[in-house]
Amino acid sequence: MPTRDATDVVPADDAIPATGPRPPRPWDAFARARTALDAFEHLVGGVGTAILALVMLVWVAATAAACLVGVGLLLVPGTLRGVRAVADRERARLSQWGPEVIGREPGTGPTRLRDAVADRGTRRELRWLVGHASVGLVLGMTGLTLPLTAATNATFPLWWRLVPQGEATDSLGLITVNDWPSAFAVSLLGLGWVAVAVGFEPGLAWLQAWPGRRLLAPDPGTDLALRVAQLTATRAAALDAHATELRRIERSLHDGTQNRMVAVTVLLGAARRAVERDPSAADAMLEQAQGAAEQALAELRAVVRSILPPVLTDRSLTDALSGLAAGCPVACRIDADVPERFAASVEATAYFVVAEALTNIAKHSGARQATVVVRRRADRLWLRITDDGRGGADEVSGSGLVGIRRRTEAHDGTFVLASPVGGPTTMEVSLPCGL
Structure with a gap:
């Protein structure tokens, strides 16, 4: 069996890869803070669409109540367009922060009550409207409250003296501030709120966006159908552009190069007949024919360059x-x-x-x-x-x-x-x- 001699190299301890948990790096905290800031921005946009959804939900309820007496049937087309507009606004918001959420083509969709009840897409939009106007709004307001609470508590020592005696407390009312030590205690509590906000904001943003991505996305196969329609249109445009290019080349050859070559042929025939009668005139005609041939060659080169430079x-x-x-x-x-x-x-x-x-x-x-x-x-x-x-x-x-x-x-x-x-x-x- 082979034996290890004194010249064999034994790896040092620091050369052995570590198998324990990787120590935290400073930029990890910045990455988490950046993620939380992006999530806060998402939640702000979600609150905006949630308020629109709440207003539209109230209008849908009013329209449904009016339909019981027949008057609401006149409001159904406008109400459906409003629901679609709010849903499209949410689709646009979600598409900015992730995969694109494709909606209906403009001008499409049901406009009558019977068609809306039977349309699966409209039912999904109404379900999203209810959820986003309620749960989505609560999640958004919670996401907005966490950073504000953290900022209020963290900056408490800067402004607690401006609050009337006995009313200076932290956001939860757990600490009543009467002196500087208690004020700094609230500030430390604010740092805890910062950690809570950084940890929970991304999850709140995901929960707020999840119903929209699930209910406002098109049915399976819709994206493929839109893509097929787009490719069909671009294929027709490509064929049309190809036919137009062929006509352009044909016109360039017919109106330019062909006429020049006809002129060359006529001049050469005239020069041939004039050789015996008037050599000086034949020489002038040959010079004109040469000039016409050079022009025809230049135009032919221009046509060739226009095809593929x-x-x-x-x-x-x-x-x-x-x-x-x-x-x-x-x-x-x-x-x-x-x-x-x-x-x-x-x-x-x-x-x-x-x-x-x-x-x-x-x-x-x-x-x-x-x-x-x-x-x-x-x-x-x-x-x-x-x-x-x-x-x-x-x-x-x-x-x-x-x-x-x-x-x-x-x-x-x-x-x-x-x-x-x-x-x-x-x-x-x-x-x-x-x-």
Whole structure:
């Protein structure tokens, strides 16, 4: 059997990994405090929607009582819209602090009493309304009271002398303060309240949000159905954009390159006939034919570059956008910080979005300068194009904005346009990186 000699290395005691509990680290307390602060913010928003739910619950009860005599039937559509509006407000609040809670499409949902009774979504919203207006409001007020109680007790030595003699007590009335030692005792009690608030606030926020996430979420399969509908719409938009691009290329070849080549053919035929009769005239015609051929070649190259710019393959998206800015009649600044490459289709879409936007700026905006910002945010490529023009751009004026939207949505991207009259105009486009 092998034996250990004197040269064998024996691990030191501090090299053996510890198996006991990890000692607390200073930043753990800050993380818990931050979590409690976020939970307090959630509870404040929950109290707001709980008050709205309480008001709407009273209105629903009044409408139900009025329905017993028939008058309330006229109030049912408005009441249902009100319940839906409050529920959508809670969905928006919950979506800010966690997974998105999808609601109904605007303008949908029952408006008659019989349909509302049969609609499962409406019944779930009413159940949430009752729970959030009662339990949710209590949880929210409790969550608001804990930090206020902690702050009141912790700062007690600062203001207890302003309270009339015999009325200075802690929040629970356990300690009557008549001197400084008892005042500091209340302050120590306030530190205990701080610990209680830090420990309980996240749980209260979770309990307040749980009924909304359970009752206001769509039925299983609804999210998938919405996604299928969205993909169907974007697929149709992609096909439409593809057909539009083919028509554009066909027009460019037919109206430009083809006419140039016809001119070259005519000039070459005339020059051939004039060779024997008037060589000097034939030379002039050949020169015109050469010029027409060069123009046709330049237009053909422009069409090819419009299909897929070679600079995207040879260099980078930043270089391609810099080329667009250099050729724009309006002074344009490119602020691009995307050192990595993306999928070819994504880069081509970003290029054409910027190209179309700069063309619109040059033709319609009257701007003196434009700025293009390109960044990568998480798994998306984000672009913002701004100009200081007159504004008032919209998608129905035939300015190419519809094509930009279709190109963007075909890649499952987003398109946002803000163009108030008087300017400035801001266009934001977000595309999946495609990596």
